[in-house]
Amino acid sequence: MVGWIDTVIQGVLLGGLYALFAMGLSLVYGVMRLVNIAHGDFILLAAYVALVFQGAGLDVAAATPLVVAVMFLGGYVLQRGILNRTLGKGLLPPLLVTFGLSVVIQNVLLQIFSADSQALRAEALTTASLRLGDAIAIGWLPLGVFLVALALGFGLQWLFARTGFGRALRATSDDQETAQLMGIDHRHMYALATALAFALMALAGVFAGMRTSFTPTDGPANLLFAFEAVVIGGLGSFWGTFAGATLLGIAQSIGFRLNPGWGLLVGHLAFLAVLVLRPEGLFPRTR
Amino acid sequence: MSAGAKLVTRATRASRAAAVAGAIALVAGAALPWWAGSASMRLLIEFYCFVIMAQMWNLLAGYGGLVSIGQQGFLGLGGYALFALANHAGLNPFLCVPLAGLLAALVAWPSAKIVFRLRGGYFAIGTWALAEVFRLILANVSALGGGSGQSLRAMASIAKSTREPAAYLIAFAALVCALAAVYLLLRSRFGLALTAIRDSERASESQGIDTEFTKFWVYVVSAAGFGVVGAIYYMNILRISPNAAFDVSWTAYVIFIVVIGGIGTIEGPIVGTLLFFVLRETLSSYGSWYLIALGAIAVVTMLWFPAGLWGALSARFDLHLFPVRRWLRQVP
Amino acid sequence: MSLLETRGLTAFYGDFQALFGVDLVLEQGEIVAVIGANGAGKTTLLRSVAGLNPTGSQAVRFDGEAIGGMAAYRVARRGIALVPEGRKLFPSLTVEENLLVGARTGRAGGWNLERVYALFPSLAQRRAHLAQQVSGGEQQMAAIGRALMGNPRLLLCDEVSLGLAPLVVNVIYQAFRALSEDGVSLVVVEQDIGTALAAADRVYCLQHGRVSLNGRPSELARERISRAYFGI
Numbered sequence: 001m002v003g004w005i006d007t008v009i010q011g012v013l014l015g016g017l018y019a020l021f022a023m024g025l026s027l028v029y030g031v032m033r034l035v036n037i038a039h040g041d042f043i044l045l046a047a048y049v050a051l052v053f054q055g056a057g058l059d060v061a062a063a064t065p066l067v068v069a070v071m072f073l074g075g076y077v078l079q080r081g082i083l084n085r086t087l088g089k090g091l092l093p094p095l096l097v098t099f100g101l102s103v104v105i106q107n108v109l110l111q112i113f114s115a116d117s118q119a120l121r122a123e124a125l126t127t128a129s130l131r132l133g134d135a136i137a138i139g140w141l142p143l144g145v146f147l148v149a150l151a152l153g154f155g156l157q158w159l160f161a162r163t164g165f166g167r168a169l170r171a172t173s174d175d176q177e178t179a180q181l182m183g184i185d186h187r188h189m190y191a192l193a194t195a196l197a198f199a200l201m202a203l204a205g206v207f208a209g210m211r212t213s214f215t216p217t218d219g220p221a222n223l224l225f226a227f228e229a230v231v232i233g234g235l236g237s238f239w240g241t242f243a244g245a246t247l248l249g250i251a252q253s254i255g256f257r258l259n260p261g262w263g264l265l266v267g268h269l270a271f272l273a274v275l276v277l278r279p280e281g282l283f284p285r286t287r
Numbered sequence: 288m289s290a291g292a293k294l295v296t297r298a299t300r301a302s303r304a305a306a307v308a309g310a311i312a313l314v315a316g317a318a319l320p321w322w323a324g325s326a327s328m329r330l331l332i333e334f335y336c337f338v339i340m341a342q343m344w345n346l347l348a349g350y351g352g353l354v355s356i357g358q359q360g361f362l363g364l365g366g367y368a369l370f371a372l373a374n375h376a377g378l379n380p381f382l383c384v385p386l387a388g389l390l391a392a393l394v395a396w397p398s399a400k401i402v403f404r405l406r407g408g409y410f411a412i413g414t415w416a417l418a419e420v421f422r423l424i425l426a427n428v429s430a431l432g433g434g435s436g437q438s439l440r441a442m443a444s445i446a447k448s449t450r451e452p453a454a455y456l457i458a459f460a461a462l463v464c465a466l467a468a469v470y471l472l473l474r475s476r477f478g479l480a481l482t483a484i485r486d487s488e489r490a491s492e493s494q495g496i497d498t499e500f501t502k503f504w505v506y507v508v509s510a511a512g513f514g515v516v517g518a519i520y521y522m523n524i525l526r527i528s529p530n531a532a533f534d535v536s537w538t539a540y541v542i543f544i545v546v547i548g549g550i551g552t553i554e555g556p557i558v559g560t561l562l563f564f565v566l567r568e569t570l571s572s573y574g575s576w577y578l579i580a581l582g583a584i585a586v587v588t589m590l591w592f593p594a595g596l597w598g599a600l601s602a603r604f605d606l607h608l609f610p611v612r613r614w615l616r617q618v619p
Numbered sequence: 620m621s622l623l624e625t626r627g628l629t630a631f632y633g634d635f636q637a638l639f640g641v642d643l644v645l646e647q648g649e650i651v652a653v654i655g656a657n658g659a660g661k662t663t664l665l666r667s668v669a670g671l672n673p674t675g676s677q678a679v680r681f682d683g684e685a686i687g688g689m690a691a692y693r694v695a696r697r698g699i700a701l702v703p704e705g706r707k708l709f710p711s712l713t714v715e716e717n718l719l720v721g722a723r724t725g726r727a728g729g730w731n732l733e734r735v736y737a738l739f740p741s742l743a744q745r746r747a748h749l750a751q752q753v754s755g756g757e758q759q760m761a762a763i764g765r766a767l768m769g770n771p772r773l774l775l776c777d778e779v780s781l782g783l784a785p786l787v788v789n790v791i792y793q794a795f796r797a798l799s800e801d802g803v804s805l806v807v808v809e810q811d812i813g814t815a816l817a818a819a820d821r822v823y824c825l826q827h828g829r830v831s832l833n834g835r836p837s838e839l840a841r842e843r844i845s846r847a848y849f850g851i
Contacts, residue, residue: 035408037356085590095354095411096546096589103539104582107575164719167712171720174709180691181669181701182769183724220535224419227412231405265423268416272401275413279404 003257006136011253013138015246016146017211020204021226022233022241023149023156024197030236031173031193032087034094038102040223042198046071046205047214048109050120060122060210068202075198079191087190102219109216120209145207152200153242160238169193228271234281243283305608316459320452328455332523334564335462336516340537341544341556342469343512349551350473350481351505356538357414360421361391361510363532365517367425370527373441375430380441384457384518391514395507403503415535422533436528439521458519465512469553470609472508481505539578543585549597553609558597622647622804623668623699623773624680628687630663630672630828637663639828645773650795650805652819652836654812656848659825661808662704665775668806669701670694681773696724700771704778706762708750714761715746721768728770735764738794756787763791773804780811792818812844826850 025039036042046067053063082101086093122141129137160166169189172179176186208214208222225248233244248267255266274282320328340358348354365387372387373380398417405413426434442450472478480501483490492498521527540563548559563581570577592599600606623645630638638660645651655661666672668679670691679687686694695701700721708717718735736743739760745753750761759779766774776795780788795805795818809815816822816836824832824847832839832847 029408033407035412037408037411082586082590089593091352091407092348092354092550093589093593095356095408096542097586099356099539099542100546100582100586100589102582104579104586107578107582111575111579164723167716167720168723170711170716171709174711175707177671177691178703178707178709179720180671181695181703182720182722182765183692183695183726184720185690185692220415223412224416227409228416231409231413261423261427265420265427268420268423271416272420275404276401 002136007253007257008250009136009138010142011250012246013142013146013249014253015229015242015249016142016149017204017207017245018225018229018249019149019153019242019245020145020200020207021222022229022245023152023238024200024204025223025226026230026235026238026241027156027197027200028194029230031169032190034083034087035098036083037095037098037223038105038219039098039201039226040221041102041105041219042071042075043201043205043208043222043226044214044216044219045105045109046202047120047209048113048118049202050206050209051113051118054120060120060206064203064206067206068199071198071202071205072195075201076191076195078198079194080187083194084187084190106216106219113216115215115217117213117215118209119213120206122210141207141210145211148203148207149242149245152203153238156238165192225267228267231281232271232274234284236285237283240281240283240285244281247282299605299607301606302608313463317456319459320455325451328451329523332455332458332519334560335458336520337540337544337560337563338557339462339465339512339516340541341548341560342465342553343509343516344538344541345545345550345552345556346469346472346481346512347505347509349545349555350478351502352484353502353506354408354411355414355506355509356411356535356542357416357418358509358513358541359533359535359537360414360418361395361513362517362520362537363418363425363529364394364421365391365514366521366527366532367431367517368514369518369522370437370439371431373439374437377441380439380445380522381453381457384461384515384522387518388511388515391517392507392511395510398510399503399506403499403506418533418535422529425533426529432528434529436526436531439525439527442522442525454519454523458523461515461519465515466553468508473553477501477504540581543581545595546585547588547595549595549599549601550593552595552597552601554601554606555595555597558600559595562596620683621645621680622649622682623806625664625668626678626680628664628667628674628678630660630667630674632663637828638667641825641828641830643823643830643833645804645806648799648802648804649820650799650807650818652815652822653806653808653825654810654815654822654844654848655825655831657810658827660828661825662777663828664825665701665777665806665808668694669699669775671701695769696726698724698726698770698772699775700724700766700769700773701775702762702766702777702779704781706758708758708762708765710749710751713747713749714742714753714757717750717761717765718746718768721765722770724769724771726770730767730770732768735767738767738797739764739790756783756790759783759787759791760794763794767798767803771803773806774798775806775808777808778810779807780809780814788814812848816844824848 021043028034028036049070050060050063050067053066054060082097083094086097128140130140130143131137160170168184171182172184172186172189179186229245229248230241231244232247233240233242248270251270252263252267256263319331344358368387368390369380369383372378372383402410402413402417425431431437484498484501517532521532544559544563545556547562549555566581570580588595594602621644625641625643628638628641629636641664653661653664663672667674670689674687676685676687681697681699686697709720712720715732718732742757742760742764745757750758763779779791792814799805807815807818819836821835822833823830824844826847831850832844
């Protein structure tokens with residue numbers, strides 16, 4: 001029984017990481033209806049950028065803000081330079097261009113770093129844990145990730161609901177042409193939204209890289225987890241996405257406990273079940 | 288008909304020439320086992336597979352407006368259907384090819400119901416998630432070799448001199464059928480409906496086109512095509528494994544072929560496959576640079592030349608080899 | 620120097636030409652009405668001035684500066700505010716949030732939420748409602764208020780009276796008079812000739828993309844206006 005509680009707790013904490021994966025995806029979709037197929041690969045890219053900084057002598061704590069800054073700028077340039085050109089031209093261009101980018105990123109990483117497994121060193125954080133009673137140990141890192149995700153969830157919610165910038169983003173998302181009449185440069189807005197998403201993805205990548213080892217082809221799996229979290233939770237709300245991520249984490253955790261070969265499958269099946277039974281998600285935005 | 292009257296025709300000068308060339312190619316292709324060697328046959332089988340997949344994916348995306356990055360799911364299912372039916376049910380492997388397509392279509396039916404609940408980009412990822420589910424399920428079936436796969440034992444009893452030409456002819460037959468099917472489909476009212484949906488879904492609905500039904504059938508047909516290809520391909524290489532059969536790289540190659548060749552045309556996928564194979568032969572020694580180049584070219588093509596190579600040629604020289612469109616022509 | 624001047628303004632929607640060389644002048648502090656039948660090009664004219672439709676750079680001059688073809692967000696920051704046809708309030712934002720977005724032009728000036736609510740008192744009660752949940756008249760007031768929050772020098776109003784009760788139209792046009800006295804210049808596009816003529820200092824009539832008539836309302840006879848409007 002206690003074992004199951006531990007499984008669920010681990011699942012919830014894993015959900016924190018998946019929430020970080022998913023928030024960026026859901027932010028960009030919410031603002032500009034764009035789905036970035038390379039989303040998972042960019043998260044992975046952040047882990048590799050952190051690896052490079054680590055190789056240059058910085059520890060993970062010092063490297064993280066740099067990775068976030070690099071990804072923020074990179075996201076802005078990507079949206080402004082390439083992805084803005086795919087908007088408003090139908091369904092195919094954004095999907096096909098981002099799919100192409102996904103392949104390019106994976107193979108560039110393969111070329112530079114080879115297929116070897118890599119990991120970010122953070123021994124003190126990864127092994128330390130909080131003990132609850134005898135049987136349950138909560139790692140500081142997973143807990144930290146969960147709390148960061150929670151804080152960012154609140155932060156994003158506040159940003160969108162209460163700030164001028166958030167209002168401008170929502171207005172641009174509603175009606176980009178009319179937003180221009182208010183002096184809003186929609187191309188700049190889109191680029192800032194992507195930059196913000198990339199900052200979230202940077203954190204996600206660094207945390208994921210600390211948690212497990214990674215290889216250049218791990219990107220797509222990140223995308224699938226982010227996507228499933230969004231679908232389970234429901235489109236249109238950050239808290240829905242967070243809830244969806246948590247449920248996905250729990251499903252996977254239970255699956256792994258039942259049989260190591262089934263972990264991912266149970267997660268996928270939970271996603272399919274929600275899609276079949278409640279296609280709008282469990283906590284869709286009603287407004 | 289009086290002079291000056293107008294006639295609705297489909298044929299163009301180029302298409303008539305292409306029809307003649309096509310007839311020659313048909314005969315040459317069918318007779319190939321008698322004039323070409325083993326290596327050529329194997330290469331052509333692979334080539335035909337990619338042309339079929341490209342046509343199927345193009346049907347789905349270029350005409351149906353449905354971008355799927357999970358068609359490898361049906362390819363893998365088709366391959367595994369072959370192995371399951373031939374190795375375990377004792378059926379003649381060659382017979383299993385059409386059966387594999389049928390099985391893929393049967394699985395596509397409920398799959399469509401599930402995955403059509405998503406739209407646009409989320410639909411795309413959803414198809415990928417579905418393919419992953421297929422992969423994980425089959426990787427857990429030990430009778431089919433589990434995670435490491437199995438060999439096509441049923442072929443061991445058939446002599447190589449029979450097996451190779453038979454595999455080739457089946458692949459050739461599948462190619463001809465696929466091209467004919469796509470061509471006839473697009474010439475028909477179904478095809479007109481598809482093109483209308485592609486151009487504007489809402490307008491099509493207002494004209495009475497049942498868009499859900501049409502998209503559903505395109506999805507199922509495309510799945511069947513990929514299933515057949517899966518069976519043919521894995522029959523050719525005699526060994527299957529889940530990570531290879533359900534690899535998203537299949538879709539990656541197909542997407543590049545269709546985008547660079549020319550989306551939304553029948554000629555485009557053929558041109559794209561030719562280009563793909565030429566590039567593969569010339570750049571094969573460069574490893575991942577080949578894929579980087581392919582990806583970069585696809586990105587650039589999509590941004591600046593959305594009609595692809597064939598689209599550019601066709602617009603420039605007004606070439607239409609597969610006449611699916613109707614023209615209003617003056618009767619001389 | 621006139622505040623707004625268009626010279627030979629042409630506009631296309633793809634291959635379709637909507638404006639064939641429109642010349643219009645507006646002096647600081649004036650209210651200019653643009654009238655015409657459906658499809659005459661009135662909305663196209665406003666959109667071209669606001670930067671939503673591409674046009675030659677010299678075709679539109681604002682306060683002496685050539686702004687034709689300039690991106691709409693830059694035109695807005697220079698002090699031209701368009702109240703678009705159909706209001707186009709942001710549906711996922713409340714009335715108050717819509718007003719606040721209007722201030723993103725970053726222009727200095729005296730407009731703020733209190734002043735907008737003072738101009739349109741019925742809006743204040745509905746400030747927390749979603750934009751689409753309030754009545755047509757209130758939506759129109761919100762759209763005008765949103766434009767005013769940008770502290771414009773020139774307000775372009777596209778068919779604000781469409782679909783509204785006469786009482787509400789009165790309130791809006793009283794507001795326009797107050798704005799005019801305050802130094803805001805206005806271009807008002809209307810299908811309703813009576814309202815336009817009563818409010819305007821000068822009127823332009825468009826017909827099939829061309830100016831068919833212009834002058835002061837007091838100097839133009841009704842039959843002459845009808846002819847220019849309908850092209851009979």
